[in-house]
Amino acid sequence: MTGKELLEILENRILVFDGATGTNLQLQDLTAADFGGEAFLGCNEYLNLTKPDATEKVHRGFLEVGVDIIETNSFGATSVVLGEYGLADKSYEINKRAAEIARKVADEFSTPERRRYAAGSMGPTTKLPSLGHIEFDAMRDSYKEQVKGLVDGGVDILVLETCQDLLQVKAALAAMQEFFEERKMEVAVIVSITIETMGTMLMGTEISAALTTIEPYDIVTVFGINCATGPKEMEENVRYLCENSPKPVFVMPNAGIPENVGGQACYRLTPDELEFWMKRYVTEFGVSIIGGCCGTTPDHISRLVRIAAETKPKKREFSYTPSVSSIYSSVALHLDPPPVIVGERCNANGSKKFKELLLAEDYDAMVQLAKEQMKEGAHILDLCVAYVGRDEIRDIKEVMKRFNTQVALPLMIDSTEYPVIEEALKRYAGKAIVNSINLEDGEERLRRVLPLCKKYGAAVIALTIDETGMAKTREKKFEVAKRIHDLAIDKYRLREEDLIFDTLTFTLGSGDEEFRKAGIETIEAIKMIKQAFPKSYTLLGVSNASFGLNIHTRNVLNSVFLHYAIESGLDLAIVNAQKIMPLYKIDEHGRELCKELIFDERKFETAGN
Ligand code: THG
Secondary structure, X not given: OOHHHHHHHHHHOOEEEOOOHHHHHHOOOXXXXXXXXXXXXXXXXXXXXXXXXXXXXXXXXXXXXXXXXXXXXXXXXXXXXXXXXXXXXHHHHHHHHHHHHHHHHHHHHOOOOOOOEEEEEEOOOOOOHXXXXXXXHHHHHHHHHHHHHHHHOOOOEEEEEEEOOHHHHHHHXXXXXXXXXXXXXXXXXXXXXXXXXXXXXXXXXXXXXXXXXXXXXXXXXXXXXXXXXXXXXHHHHHHHHHHHOOOOEEEEOOOOOOEEEXXXXXXXXXXXXXXXXXXXXXXXXXXXXXXXOOOOOHHHHHHHHHHHHXXXXXXXXXXXXXXXXXXXXXXXXXXXXXXEEEEOOOEOOOXXXXXXXXXXXXXXXXXXXXXXXXHOOOOEEEEEOOOOOOOHHHHHHHHHHHHHHHOOOOEEEEOOOHHHHXXXXXXXXXXXXXXXXXOOOOOHHHHHXXXXXXXXXXXXXXXXXXXXXXXXXXHHHHHHHHHHHHHHHHHOOOXXXXXXXXXXXXXXXXXXXXXXXXXXXHHXXXXXXXXXXXXXXXXXXXXXXXXXXXXXXXXXXHHHHHHHHHHOOOOEEEEOHHHOOOHHHOOHHHHHHHXXXXXXXXXOOOOOO
């Protein structure tokens, strides 16, 4: 089943997933022999080979109470997890068998009026890539083998569930995307994250950050939450998703928060209680797919079947705010009042201090400089570790593995090197911005960078530069922006809201006749772009406007220039957050002089320095 087919079904009915696999295997009192020996005791996924009847029995139990979708017994069947039992090389086989078993039983219960589906369960593994437990590539490859087994075994859907770390999600999605491209096919994908009792994912991720990061992926059809708590504790997060997510919402709670009874997890939520909450989520909030996680039995799930039979899907009204995100929290690409402030100081070419820290390889102090900018009011950070004579790949790896978890602000990856951009994106759990693309070498840069943005779910900055150089007039800036826009959207399938235009400015203080109109052209181009592409965003590296002037003049000119750019619709500004002044703090004379410089209304002969 494709994502589109799943969406069509969800237009007309609520779908019901099954309940706990582990809990219901345990109820069968399986012996070590059933698991294939003492060494494999507790490896539920191995049962698909050693005692397939046990898995089949769980599926039957749920299909008998009327579920639409059963999940394969493959939650821990990646090589990463199976390796703990010495079964890493059996991953493909186990996943394929798990899928075949589920496929067979689902088909048995299918009727022409009502098909039953098999969803390939993919768990979080036992490793957290954001904590360095495993490299992105290794995790992606392990997931890819699981996907291969599940799809070859005949699943209709892939469900990546109980996700703890967004970087783990990205590795799994990269695996699926590569697999779909290689096979020239696709199956519907559901991603479900786990929100712990403290209100965030295990890594500290807020629900808004998770939605922002996963939302750009076209292959993900449905997004939701499962595990950790009962339905009641999920209320605020379910509400958030239903009010904000463009993708249909999935909810699969435990039978309550587990209580420890003599070393055993004990789940106490009654079927009545589950029904009460889930009914509310479906009818009032507009949840589309419901099911049960740990501790839920066929008794619980029969209540969900009843809800689905009694209820038509609610037309949900949501409003999604295009944003970017760190592993922890998200930042909208337009703020009121504007602008979104992008801190410029984590740039080896733009800050003497950052350059020195890079040369000293004092990566931890680089994190401190990032944190300082957050205190100064930055919302996003530009990050550039390019420095002549240094290995930029090595530096970006070292920096990203720290910035990913130690910097709470979303990052803008500022590099001209494609491999550097990819290495950065592979180490970033959130939704980044890639800085930047342009048409200097024709389409080449778009061809290389935009697929990376799609693969890792990033936004991108487009500079108004083409084969003839940096555009100078408003018309030319607009023309280049439009050319990039059309290519990015039509050819590379980027979304309008993931595109940020930078109309660039030459320095205004050179006194050079050629650049007298640089400021006004840059500002006017912002207006034209905003009008033509209202769903996209605009950005300026503001400090560029004042290169060559003395430091005080720079701060004043940057502040005034920023003011007028914002008036023309600028959304984001790369600045030194600490140095930007509100207009009222600048004396009348200074303000007037800057205005004349920016709008070329000069009553004096040369630009004052
Ligand atoms: N557009 C986009 N990205 C960009 C730029 C842009 N990235 C880089 C740059 N331009 C924006 N960042 C800076 C950072 C620092 C300075 C200017 C622009 C700067 N630094 C001081 C100097 O060089 O004189 C040094 C400050 C210090 O050492 O502390 O001016 O336009 N998309």
